[in-house]
Amino acid sequence: MLEPYCDRRIKFSLEALLDRDAYTAPADTRAAAFASYLRNLAAITAQSPLGRALLRAAVLRGVSVGLDPLLEPNASYFYPQQNHFDLGFQPDLLQKSEKGVSRYLVSFVAGLRRAWHLNSGLAPDVSLRADDFLKFCRCAEADASAVTHLVAWELRSAGAGFMWRHLLSGSDGDMSVIFERAIMEGMQKQYDGYALKSAFNQWFAERERIAACDHVALELIDMSLVQLGGPPYVGIRSLRISSLQQLGSLPGGKNYLSGCLFMGGWYNTMDDEFNRTHLRHIERDIAQLIEKQHNN
Numbered sequence: 001m002l003e004p005y006c007d008r009r010i011k012f013s014l015e016a017l018l019d020r021d022a023y024t025a026p027a028d029t030r031a032a033a034f035a036s037y038l039r040n041l042a043a044i045t046a047q048s049p050l051g052r053a054l055l056r057a058a059v060l061r062g063v064s065v066g067l068d069p070l071l072e073p074n075a076s077y078f079y080p081q082q083n084h085f086d087l088g089f090q091p092d093l094l095q096k097s098e099k100g101v102s103r104y105l106v107s108f109v110a111g112l113r114r115a116w117h118l119n120s121g122l123a124p125d126v127s128l129r130a131d132d133f134l135k136f137c138r139c140a141e142a143d144a145s146a147v148t149h150l151v152a153w154e155l156r157s158a159g160a161g162f163m164w165r166h167l168l169s170g171s172d173g174d175m176s177v178i179f180e181r182a183i184m185e186g187m188q189k190q191y192d193g194y195a196l197k198s199a200f201n202q203w204f205a206e207r208e209r210i211a212a213c214d215h216v217a218l219e220l221i222d223m224s225l226v227q228l229g230g231p232p233y234v235g236i237r238s239l240r241i242s243s244l245q246q247l248g249s250l251p252g253g254k255n256y257l258s259g260c261l262f263m264g265g266w267y268n269t270m271d272d273e274f275n276r277t278h279l280r281h282i283e284r285d286i287a288q289l290i291e292k293q294h295n296n
Helices: 029-045 049-060 098-119 130-157 162-168 173-184 194-203 207-228 241-246 273-295
Strands: 011-013 064-068 076-079 084-088
Touching: 011 029, 029 049, 029 098, 049 098, 049 130, 076 098, 084 098, 098 130, 098 162, 130 162, 130 173, 130 194, 130 207, 130 241, 130 273, 162 173, 173 194, 207 273
Parallel strands: 064 084
Antiparallel strands: 011 064, 076 084
16 A cells, blocks of 8 residues: 655654663664654653553554654644655644644554554455545444543543643544543443443544544545556455454454444445535546456
């Protein structure tokens, strides 16, 4: 799958960055500052049991992290072919504040979760039919956000509540409220997957989240059609429900999406007219390519 170009002059292997004995600060001032931020993010993330497990898995599997100045500071972008994710840029003074650290933590944890998906054989695959590819990307993003909430809740329990407060006041605050409400029903809900599943489902309640995710997924299909030339590499394979269920697997072996059937409009509705039109054009082009191949 084609991946967007990024001039990644600042890039670090998590393994090298977190090796206390071997790590040497870069000579470049900007790179050294970013490395310091990453080490701080890792130290905070490790205070959460789930965050620590995701971080350990990323280190063992050779994940790297870089800086993309074109990304928003609360966003991360994962490059499956490179086992790498980028964080966005924010000024040094903001990064030293709880707000800045929280924004980076949200994107950092989401990047770790996407790396977990990739290294578990669950990266988005453009060989899926276009509508199935969109469904997979939606569920992967919903999972990354739900897992981020659990990490933030665990940090809150460890005394670092600023990330949780940041989530509550942000665009995904509805997920935070639903997650906390589920926890308040009984502390076991934090451990049996109920709170995670509640937050996961709530992701689909905000149609703007779905539209934004669909837009990115459709752009990826478009780029892959240009690079790979269409079927059999793009847009023909059916999605298995088991693949969606496996997105909920956690480092400890539990899976909060086990048994979920992902049926109905809650998971499948596409409200955005622009995205619907874009999808129709992609499906038409793929059908024409298939017909052309059969005729040759």
